[in-house]
């Protein structure tokens with residue numbers, strides 16, 4: 001699909017030639033997507049919460065691939081990760097009823113935003129906030145809980161980026177709110193995966209970013225890491241200590257699996273090991289403050 005005109009321009013996205021139909025309101029529209037290849041994306045560091053950072057590209061400027069991963073109906077604002085968009089949903093009626101709620105949310109955050117236009121970071125942030133709301137109404141076969149976790153985490157990342165662009169404290173608040181939501185949903189999703197209600201198998205990409213699927217190890221790691229970060233703010237020492245012990249168990253499982261750990265990604269193993277060691281020190285400190293053992 002790429003031709004020389006496109007290659008020589010500074011465009012890095014295109015609108016699909018084939019229209020999509022919204023499964024909720026049947027509106028026809030064209031999806032915007034990133035061109036692949038061409039050296040447009042320059043991968044940078046991976047953060048502790050497994051976000052891939054990208055260097056600014058001199059020719060194309062800043063490209064944030066994750067702002068294109070949610071498909072949004074420009075009419076009723078039904079929003080889910082693109083791989084889910086053409087599914088049929090048992091909860092279609094409920095998703096349709098919630099349209100007024102979605103519009104109210106848009107008016108509150110980014111009044112007048114248009115999802116037929118080329119996206120910017122605001123579209124990206126809003127797309128994830130809308131997706132979290134939509135997944136609340138979607139049936140377990142599409143593993144909505146982990147997806148609420150992924151979309152919340154990405155919303156938190158993008159709101160954090162917004163803090164750099166706009167001097168508006170609301171984005172800091174949004175980032176914190178969605179980080180907390182991400183930690184909560186990852187925790188619940190882990191339970192649902194383990195009891196088989198929402199199994200996470202190897203075939204589905206669960207990111208958490210768009211560059212790589214870290215699979216079940218990444219899922220387990222994040223369920224621990226996000227709650228570890230949140231525990232920093234917990235003023236209740238006993239509760240904090242108990243959270244840390246739970247997280248330490250997860251990190252120990254990840255890096256301490258002996259032979260089983262051979263297949264695990266090194267970066268996750270190393271992070272898990274570092275966190276495990278940090279927690280050991282913190283728990284000892286909390287126990288001496290409380291004057292009792294927590295285990």
Ligand SMILES: [Zn+2]
Nearest residue numbers: 022025073076
């Ligand atoms: Zn629609």
